[in-house]
Amino acid sequence: MTDELSRKRADxxxxxQLITEAxxxxxxxxxxxxxxxxxxxxxxVGPATLYRHFPTKEALIAETFAVQMGRCVATLDAxxxxxxxxxxxxxxxxxxxxxxxxxxxxTAALLDxxxxxxxxxxxxxxxxxxxxxxxxKESGQLRQDFVPDDIKLLIMANxxxxxxxxxxxxxxxxxxxxxxxxxxxxxxxxxxxxxxxPAPLDSHMDVKL
Amino acid sequence: MTDELSRKRADxxxxxQLITEAxxxxxxxxxxxxxxxxxxxxxxVGPATLYRHFPTKEALIAETFAVQMGRCVATLDAxxxxxxxxxxxxxxxxxxxxxxxxxxxxTAALLDxxxxxxxxxxxxxxxxxxxxxxxxKESGQLRQDFVPDDIKLLIMANxxxxxxxxxxxxxxxxxxxxxxxxxxxxxxxxxxxxxxxPAPLDSHMDVKL
DNA sequence: AGCGAATCGGAACAGGGCGTCCGTTTGCGC
DNA sequence: GCGCAAACGGACGCCCTGTTCCGATTCGCT
Numbered sequence: 361m362t363d364e365l366s367r368k369r370a371d372x373x374x375x376x377q378l379i380t381e382a383x384x385x386x387x388x389x390x391x392x393x394x395x396x397x398x399x400x401x402x403x404x405v406g407p408a409t410l411y412r413h414f415p416t417k418e419a420l421i422a423e424t425f426a427v428q429m430g431r432c433v434a435t436l437d438a439x440x441x442x443x444x445x446x447x448x449x450x451x452x453x454x455x456x457x458x459x460x461x462x463x464x465x466x467t468a469a470l471l472d473x474x475x476x477x478x479x480x481x482x483x484x485x486x487x488x489x490x491x492x493x494x495x496x497k498e499s500g501q502l503r504q505d506f507v508p509d510d511i512k513l514l515i516m517a518n519x520x521x522x523x524x525x526x527x528x529x530x531x532x533x534x535x536x537x538x539x540x541x542x543x544x545x546x547x548x549x550x551x552x553x554x555x556x557x558p559a560p561l562d563s564h565m566d567v568k569l
Numbered sequence: 570m571t572d573e574l575s576r577k578r579a580d581x582x583x584x585x586q587l588i589t590e591a592x593x594x595x596x597x598x599x600x601x602x603x604x605x606x607x608x609x610x611x612x613x614v615g616p617a618t619l620y621r622h623f624p625t626k627e628a629l630i631a632e633t634f635a636v637q638m639g640r641c642v643a644t645l646d647a648x649x650x651x652x653x654x655x656x657x658x659x660x661x662x663x664x665x666x667x668x669x670x671x672x673x674x675x676t677a678a679l680l681d682x683x684x685x686x687x688x689x690x691x692x693x694x695x696x697x698x699x700x701x702x703x704x705x706k707e708s709g710q711l712r713q714d715f716v717p718d719d720i721k722l723l724i725m726a727n728x729x730x731x732x733x734x735x736x737x738x739x740x741x742x743x744x745x746x747x748x749x750x751x752x753x754x755x756x757x758x759x760x761x762x763x764x765x766x767p768a769p770l771d772s773h774m775d776v777k778l
Numbered sequence: 779a780g781c782g783a784a785t786c787g788g789a790a791c792a793g794g795g796c797g798t799c800c801g802t803t804t805g806c807g808c
Numbered sequence: 809g810c811g812c813a814a815a816c817g818g819a820c821g822c823c824c825t826g827t828t829c830c831g832a833t834t835c836g837c838t
Contacts, residue, residue, distance in 0.1 A: 369805055369814060395795055406817030471732060505764050512770045513741055520729025523680060532722055543752035547759050555714050561721045578835055604825055615787030
């Protein structure tokens, strides 16, 4: 089964690779709102080449974040296999939020995907996360009034952190997630567990909300 | 002391009023990233008129959110007068977040202001909030490892909610803030206090992060 | 009413981004 | 090596957005 790619010319394959790498890096650093030319430049190709491989910006974005989406699925898999549902539940939130903090475009891609594409994957994940939620409640660790849709709340909130510079965002996200998870426990510890240390949060605004 | 405005022509005053109202409404609904033309249209004036009253978009934004900033100062005043520092502390967070949820541009204006203009006001508020924080810790209600800068964390996180449609954002913000405040208590209740009810969160994406 | 100056607003300018066309270059099978 | 189809990339058109120009209009004073 000679797939589509292997019958293309070698330089075309190489360029496609360069483009996806450039796209990944650029989207991660600056979000989705970067000129296509910037990605082309970074990949060392002309704009036309970029457009020959990906007919539209949306297509490039979809391809670029397909792997991240795959990682989400894997994270959910692992969480559902975890014998401790609360631990699995927390790991999902932590992993997704970590990815958001590291990759600025990921949040935007996630939020779009909630309404646009990836419908299949999204629904599947939603059902599985709901199951994880159910088990975590049943085990008595997750508060009963949590609803699976609250994951969107957490994702959007954590996404807001992405407006900061990448380095600051990582630390800030960890602190935020720790706070949130504490308040999701059915029986919070007293005194509460310590938080990850604070870090200066100098928002380097290239984003306008 | 005949101020600048009253010596201008009546139609000019009226238009200025129309413009600020249009700007307030438009920024609130769609964030700062709206064309100046849209605001002009809503105000029923031409683009040139808009620019005669406000030399640049930034100036319009500054003027538009001056009142909100004023309200922030007032909120802090009230909180510092509150005999219960924890109650005051919570009210600041709740009020600011409520404003963010209702007014989409406010978040962006706040975040810019952290780095750009309003330096005087911001620093003043920061010092006063630090004092409020100190008192809330001293009263034993606020956890000791909270740092005043964490307010930025909360603001940015709550700002992420703004990507949802305004109606959904209000409910979502309330739920998020309730979660966050619970985890800020030095001695969380067991079982934790109930949350505001969940609500569907259909992100109407006109924002790209 | 009549006049001058303040004000208005549509048209135009400048910058930048998305996506396309076309002449040129390059891989690769012979 | 050779030839041709595949692939390339610079230049182009189009649209959107902030901002300015200038002829037409309106206000307000006498």
